[in-house]
Amino acid sequence: MNPVLRTEGLRKAFGGIVVSDNVNLSIAAGEILGLIGPNGAGKTSLFNLISGVLRPDAGSIFLNGERIDSAPLYKRARMGIARTWQNMLLFRTMTVLDNLLVGPRDYPGESVMRLAFGRGALRVAEAAMRDRAMGILGRMGLEQTASSLVVDLPFGQQKLIGLARTLMNDGPLLLLDEPMAGVEGAAYETMQRVVRQEAEAGRAVCVVEHNVSFIRDLCSRAVFMANGKILQDGTVEELIASDILTELYFGV
Amino acid sequence: MDYLVTIAVLIAIYTILATSYNLVIGYGGLSTVAHPIFFAIGAYTTGLLAVHVPFIPPLGNVVLGMAAAVVASVLLAGSALRVSGDYLLIASLGFQLGLLQLLKNLEFTGGPGGLSAIPSTIVGPMRGPIFLAICGAAALACVFAVRAIVNGPYGRAISAMRDEELAFTALGRNAMSMKIAIFAIGCGMAGGAGGLYAYYFQYLSPDQFDVLASAAILTMVVLGGMGTAFGPVVGAILLLAIPQAITFLQLPPSIMAPTQGIIFTVLVLLFLYLRPSGILGGKA
The missing domain is CATH 3.40.50.300 (P-loop containing nucleotide triphosphate hydrolases)
Structure with missing residues (x-):
């Protein structure tokens, strides 16, 4: 192979x-x-x-x-190619869920054009991303942290969030x-x-x-x-x- | 009455400037001082077209002014950001000073005397109120456009980029093109404000777009609350209303002249000490 x-x-x-x-x-x-x-x-x-x-x-x-x-x-x-970082590099002003939502390969929110003209499709994609993110957090038993700021979590959980964010890239x-x-x-x-x-x-x-x-x-x-x-x-x-x-x- | 209308028009125009500057520097984290020069590019483009190309409708001229500002901003950001984010500050300052010299020394822009005799387009007793309605609507549109940009998925990407650009890029996000887009949108809005300014005041002087103007817009953003949707609106109103209020005190000119500068400086210092995130910002 x-x-x-x-x-x-x-x-x-x-x-x-x-x-x-x-x-x-x-x-x-x-x-x-x-x-x-x-x-x-x-x-x-x-x-x-x-x-x-x-x-x-x-x-x-x-x-x-x-x-x-x-x-x-x-x-x-x-x-x-999905990777994590030795010092995590989490988005520290953002919640756990938002950290994950930036991660998909085909993140739909990056284009201003789509923001202006494709709001319906954007909403559908957002909902799918949210499900996927909650699924990954669920696998780690971290669903309840979704709306916390990443910096408020203990170190071990921050490490897991670093991995979870990377796993949004499939x-x-x-x-x-x-x-x-x-x-x-x-x-x-x-x-x-x-x-x-x-x-x-x-x-x-x-x-x-x-x-x-x-x-x-x-x-x-x-x-x-x-x-x-x-x-x-x-x-x-x-x-x-x-x-x-x-x-x-x-x-x- | 005319006087109050003029102040209100100015507040609307500076609301656009402060709001768009807030998008660039407060949300986007792009350090630039050159915002007034994109205001100038829009104003001069619109003014010159209005003077020399009479068959283009006024709205077309304002749109072309915006377009000119967008093109200039993409050229500046595209080259300065390629090296490193920090170079944008220096490059923007150089860009502003250089372009100001051009405006002062080119004959067709009116040189240091400025560009005058821009056609009035709207005449009659309702001129002021009509302009106020147009500028007010444009200002509202800008405030809500920026709010739409910084909320939701695009805003999430902007904050992530500001927090950790390397990790953001390694997740597959094109930080460079996002920065250029944010810069272009902000500068385009400033260019549009310039077009409105040119038509209302019918006269442009290069000196009004210098670094002092940069400081004024920055003060509006800082006072109101950097990175808040309505902070720049509050900042623009305060900073334009306070100097006018002082004139009612009828102080002698020798005291009046430095008073404004002193008050601005004191305000900025007070805010930096007591409320660094601005009036509408959360407690720091």
């Missing part, structure tokens, strides 16, 4: 610092890939290259076989940047369950995470990065068994 995402010889440098050095990566539909490595390894930069925040110096990116590396950030999101690829950092208890369980459900529904998921047990519970495959290079690509068991991880986390 063709991978959902494939990168070929991806390279990006800032001056002398190479954050992405000949990265060849592929993720299949339904797969949850763990991306691990020390701070500064280039994990988030790789997400930025794939989602279009950064332009690569060399190499190419394919989404479902289509080359996308010249498309700007917003177009790649419309093509179906595209084939989901990139999660440290979804578990600072998350404990019920939110942890929910995060794990929802990510698994998304993969089961056929999305390709890539998770950057320092929490090794989260990776072990969720991922079949893991990639280890350091200094912009992929050093190992295999099963999670192989990675845990190898010296690389021990060295990273225990300094042995």
